[in-house]
Amino acid sequence: MPAATRTYWLTSPCRIRRKDESLVIERDAAPSVHIPVTDVRDIVACAETDLNTSVVSLLNRHRISVHLLSYYGDYAGSLLTADTSTSGETVLAQAALARDPQASMAIARSIVDACAFNVRRVIDRKLLARPYTVLQESIREATTPLHLMGAEGTFRRSAWEVIDTKLPDWLQLNGRSRRPPKNAGNAFISYVNGIIYARVLTAVRLTPLHSGIAFLHSSMERQRHSLVLDLAEMFKPLFAERLLLRMASRNQLKHHHFDRDTNQAMLSDTGRKLVVQTVRDELAVTVTHRALGRPVAYDELLYLDALALTRHCLEGTLYKPFRIWW
């Protein structure tokens, strides 16, 4: 998402006030910051945030959304501006694909495949070679999204086992648990996934696609934005699993980054700051894009993927979900 505007990340509890055309971020322990509203693309609130009607109307006028991450780092919701780029004709084309079982299964299959490809790529190519082959087989045989999700679950379980062999005891996942996460590793993964979900939502809303019409996840899911769940799949491993492994091996994660008791865990204040900072830096990392022939930031990859899906809907060009190519 190349732009002069930026994403603002709020990592400590704060209040957002409005002063003319500026946002004022007030914090307890630190001086207030003034930000011209034209400098803001969107806001990710990773800590308790207060705001009022006049702020919301200013944000609305400038098409700025605020994404809220809950205490556990689960995505809690967003203040979305009313004005999206959604276009009737594009949404109709998207809906037509979603209702065509063959077309939507083709998209769902390629999403599951790309996701597993990326998981394998970041965890262990060798140890996951066999589970990946099995998955590809199941993908071919699957006839409904539910089958696909089942196959993906099986693959994921193998992946969790392998990832545990590379983590220190206290960061091991012992299977995936959410709401609340059972241990530190899961708390980390949940939190990063929450951030990625919010970034994909921002990306989708820059396209004319409808965030509620999905291909793999059911459009009836608890979360309203099921398309965002679809598109986040391929990107979660690039951030969550990859950064967990990297930060563990570099000894960057410490016990004090988590608040833990016997049955649940979450990031502590310092842990949350560290993780947000790390993900934020990672989103700014660039790679040379093969088709576009220019450097693109990881953050932009999310947007380009949403654009490619838009093009698939409008023009029927082949949609190849994001795969780590470097």
Add this chain to the structure above:
Amino acid sequence: MIGREDIGGVHIKYLHHCRRQLWLYVRGIRPEHLSAAVQTGEAVHDVSYPRHSPVDLGAARLDFLDGQQWVHEVKSSSRPTDADRAQAYHYCHQLQRLGVEVQGAVLHYPATRRTHRYPYTPEAAAQAEEDITAALATAHAPVYPERLPRTGCRGCSFADYCWTE
């Protein structure tokens, strides 16, 4: 979908630059929210003629109308193009429709300190009408127009959409 009254300056500019761009634009592809090039364009706008407030014509926006009924437009590019001229005629057309006896358009190119004057003649008016018809036909085309040869896409903010694989 859109009708004659909805055609604005942007539609006309895209029609002349690349029909596919127009086709995509009416389908909600709006990369200009992101494109750095467009942001620069807006900056030029803000600093060059701060005294005049823009006139809002709904679909079209122009920079100002002087006392002699000439429309003024500030361009961030350095070279005048056919698209610029077509857009200028379009603004004249819209003002005419609102009952303003517009004389023509003056395009300002601050980057090169040039101005171009285009009187709004009957030929220009006919051209403006034809452009609206062509823009509507393109917008409503059921099938997407093909991409330009890649060199024609240089600097186009739709390139991410058109050329990503």
